[in-house]
Amino acid sequence: MQGIDHDRRPGFSPQPTPPRKGWPRPQQPAHKPKRDPAPSRFAYRLHRMWLTPYFRRLTRIGIPAFLIAFTTLLWLSDEDRRASLSGGLTGMVEAVQNRDQFMVKVMTIDGASAPVDKALRMMLPVDLPASSFDINLDQLRSDILMLDAVRDVELRIKPDGVLAAKVVERQPVLLWRHARGIEQLDETGHRVASVTERSVRPGLPLIAGEGADKVAREAIRIFAASGPLLPRMRGLQRVGERRWDMVLDRGQRIQLPANSPVAALERLIVLDQAEDMLARDISVVDLRDGSRPVARIGLGAQNEIRAARGQPLLGADGRELPKQKDKKS
Template identity: 50%
Template sequence: MQPVAAPEPAKRDPAPTRLAYRLHRLWLTPLFRSLLRVGLPSFCMVFAVGWYLADQQRREELGLVFSDLRRAIEERPEFMVKLMAIDGASGELDQDIREIVPLDFPVSSFDLELEEMRRAILGLDAVAGAGLQIRPGGILQVSIQERIPTVIWRSRDGLELLDGEGHRVAPLGARTDRPDLPLIAGDGADAQVAEALALIEAARPLAGRLRGLVRMGERRWDVVLDRDQRILLPERGAVEALERVIALDQAEDMLERDLMAVDMRNADRPTLRMSPEAVEELRRVKTLETGAIKG
């Protein structure tokens, strides 16, 4: 029989103790194992991070360190923008753009809000399109598509230059500054610049006499010639009406006569208004004719 009293261990027993055996079995349990190998480290990590960040001051310090690091990277010379190059803008517009995009170079390209700057530049009247691009070498390239003034609009506020779409380009001091451009006037004329241009194109035979176009009641055009002659055009088919008048003029020299207005508003019934002197003259001539006949 084995000694009942605890025998002194002569040699190391190769058998695992009950505890070791059970722990080994526990360790081989898949759930326990995954818990210990994944669950415990992840819990420790989350706990440690949470404990570290629980302090307000540490959080702020961490944020500061992070933003410093970010700043340091942003301000590397590779990312710095040193000058702004503006293409396609005239001298005045160039000045305007530099005014509304106030940048004190050098500035980091991370700080440039290109989209916002583009919106601001597009807000300028004289700018039709703008593209902003940071080119290698630290250059902020601004490509401008300028609006080209095609017509002068005399509004209640003064003279203004408009482009072909009726968009305001710039104010104008005096009509004589741009004698090459046609003049339009009247409220709402700027909304119908395209039609006005078509009319002016159609009125080319009258170019020498054309003073300008007047928008009447924001619905139709009057062509104003010198000697205060007017051609009243209908709302629709204005160009055709004008062409009819011009054809009449070319055939009969109508406009050379003492007319005050050619009323084309009703296409079926074109009307001429003569000046009072001319009416008087006509009447006299008629009287003479009738007198002569009677007489």
């Protein structure tokens, strides 16, 4: 009978061979639990927060900035440190501003009369030489434009420390007489300067009355259209702030309409050249009615007519003079 392999019999479990006496017992490997690969809840939440842009900006920028600001404020809380820092910064700024390349040494003014030149030099905020940082060109220009005689000014700091001013002055073309005195006006009606009397500027035409400066352009057009009447003109007077009266020599007055005064004056000039009307004894020519002019004869002509009719003569005030009684011989 063949041998039986007891190790392969079903249900047979061989017993381990006991160690012999004196031999070391083999070490059984200790059972170690497997590590869980899932992160902890705290690590998971921290990782999710780090993925948000706001948290990353707060960590990278906000916290360092807060620490720097806190440290700076803590250092500046001491008054002596603040004073030392302020003095150091001021000294550094002044050292840079007072360098020779930033210094303004002279001022040149082009296009200004002597009074305006003197006024501009007095308006400088500092005495020269001075740093260009101490001169505010925009503010200085605004102050200069407040002068009535200055229309425009250009300021520029040139190399070698030169403050150049190019001035455009207003040119007076009219004299305006009003209750407060006599003033020179430019073509826009802007005040240029005051004069004590008309003889100071005899070559300028005269306008008078309240509100005449506001319509200076119209007055200039009337003077330009006067033509042959210009040598006889004394001036223009504003009436009711709505129309003009042209005042001539020999006490004559031409009443211009409120609308189209130049056209009415041109028609009168044509009529005068044809009829020589203004050479007669006429005191007032009323042109306010555009359909026909109305003339008022002078006092001398009126008295001649009244004398021819046997009527009492008129005085300078327009009233009748008392009749003179015949003296008995």
